[in-house]
Amino acid sequence: MKSGHILVVDDNRNVLSALRILLENYFEKVTLLTTPNQLLVSLREGKPDIVLLDMNFSAGINSGNEGLYWLAEVKKYDKDIPVVLFTAYADIDLAVKALKEGASDFVVKPWDNAKLIATLQSAYSLRKSQKEIKRLKEKQGVLSRVLNREEELCWGKSPVMQQLLTLIEKVAKTDANILITGENGTGKEVVAREIHRYSSRKEEPLVSVDMGAITESLFESELFGHVKGAFTDARADRAGKFEAADGGTLFLDEIGNLSYTLQAKLLVALQSRHIIRVGSNDPIPVNIRLICATNSNLHESVQNGTFREDLLYRINTIQVEIPPLRDRKEDISLLADFFLQKYASKYAKGALRLSKETVRKLESYSWPGNVRELQHAVEKAVILCDGSELQPSDFYMKEQSDRTGNGTASIDNMSLDEAEQLLIGASLKRNGGNMSAVAAELGITRPTLYSKIKKYGL
Incomplete structure (x- = not known):
């Protein structure tokens, strides 16, 4: 199927006639x-996709300088348009x-039809690819601006969170590698997105990778990509997460779950x-x-020999510590109200508010699942509530001892999810948070364990 617009410039009318018959x-x-x-003028009005340009137009002159001059003029107008040069006096x-000086290719007269068409179609394919990349980047930029504008965040009013926001605004303007630490559910990915939003790379993508969910066999393919035929299911070339984030930000979540062997491969890519x-x-x-980001103490992991010290130094130019919600109780009511308004709008519940007794209940709870647990609790309460004022009875929060296995909670009358949550919490406590040991004890894979920990806010 014919496509594309080609502009041919040559002072020989016989050449033009022959090219018209061929190129049409x-x-x-x-x-x-x-x-x-x-x-x-033809570039401005006709907007061709490719130019085939002769190099000599004045009688008796065959230096090619005229073609080079007009090549430069074309590139001033549009640096991306492919220009194939055409001459009978080639060296x-x-x-x-x-x-x-920017020519896409060089064709010698008299030409071979098949080779000329192959050259021009190759240049046209490049032009189409450049247009598509530009379109996708423009779309990405628009989407990024819309998402950043529409996604409201509530940082809280506590001094520690205000200090954290000030730190984020400072470090975001640099390209320094940042390590975000904190318990599960504190909002590490939210902070990563804020850093990206404040950075000079905000018009480029932020690519997130859940390191706890990547198996060792797929690590290199996921991060570095592969070529067709590299392994059984590699049916086409595929870019990895590093290439996808080129020019932007790469966010590696739960990096503490990466095995020692894979840490070395990651370090090589970061250093080089x-x-x-693949x-x-x-x-x-x-x-x-x-x-x-990680919920682990990587310095302890270095001492234990489970995390490379050189990799820690590479990723930890600046460390951002997010405090748990129990250490900033003055933010609980503010966050709860923020989520309340969000979900009241989402589920068309009208104007809702928290009663004073409900606020006291929320502020007295330890929130082991942090902000994520509070968000889920508010969403559930909004869905199930009947009135315009949420009461303490609309919120059901387990005691922390039930979650971690320290208490005497019985599995009698528990749902399957509740029993599973209790068993995983107890195993995490017994094994000191060692994911491999917990997975082995429970008879599940580490990615499965990690997804369940996220699910239950453990």
């Missing part, structure tokens, strides 16, 4: 010029100079600033801003 079989529109004087030095796709030998440079 492959391009949807063919425009011919006998002089380059109208070249820029290697002229071809090299033309390519250095390039990756190699099945390839070609290095691909990447320009990313790295943000990592």
Whole structure:
């Protein structure tokens, strides 16, 4: 199927006639010029996808300088439009100079039809790819701005959270690697997104990777990509997360769950600033801003020999610690009201408010699942409430001892989810948070364990 618009500039009318007959079989529109004087006008009005440009227009002159001059003029107008140069007086030095100054290719007269068409179609394919990339980047930029504008956040009024916000605004403007630490549910990914939003890379993507959910066998393919045929299911080339985040931010969540072997592979990529796709030998440079997050104490992991010290130094230029919700009780009512308004609107519940007794109940609870648990509790209460004022009875929160297995909670009359939550919490306590040991004890994989920990806010 014919597509694309090609502009041909040549002072030989016989050449133009021959090219029209040939090119009309492959391009949807063919425009011919006998002089380059109208070249820029044709670019503005016709908006061609590709230019085939002769290099000599004045009688007795065959230096190619005229073609190089008009090549430069085209590139001033649109640096991305492919220009294929066309001449009967070719030498290697002229071809090299033309390519250095921005020509896509160099064709010698008399031409071979098949080779000429292959050259032009290759240049046209490049043009289409460039347009698509530009379109996707523009779309990404618009979506990023819309999402950043519409996504409201509630930081809280506690001094520690105000200090945290000030720190984020400072470090976001740099490209320093940042390690975000804090318990599960404190909002580490939210903070990562805020850092990206304040950074100079905000128009580029933020790519999130859940390191706890990636198996060792898929690690390199997920992060670095692969080429077709690299392994059984590799049916096409695929870019990894590093390439997807090129120019933007790469967020590696729960990096403490990464095995010691895979830590070395990650470190090599971060140090060299390039990756190699699985099945390839070609290095691909990447320009990313790295943000990592963990609920583990990586310094203790280094002492225990389960986390590489050199990797810790690489990812930890700046550390951002998010305090648990129990240590900033003055934020609980503010956050609860924020989530209340959000879910009242989402579920069309009208104007809702929290009673004073409800606020006291919320502020007296320890919130082991932190902000995530509070958010889920408010959402559930909004869905089930009948009146306009939420009462303490609309909120059901288990005691922390029930969650961690320290108390005497019985599985009698528990749902399957509640019993599973209790067993996982008890195992986490017994094994000191060692994910591998907990997974082995419960007979499940680490990714499954990690997803259940997130599900229950443990």
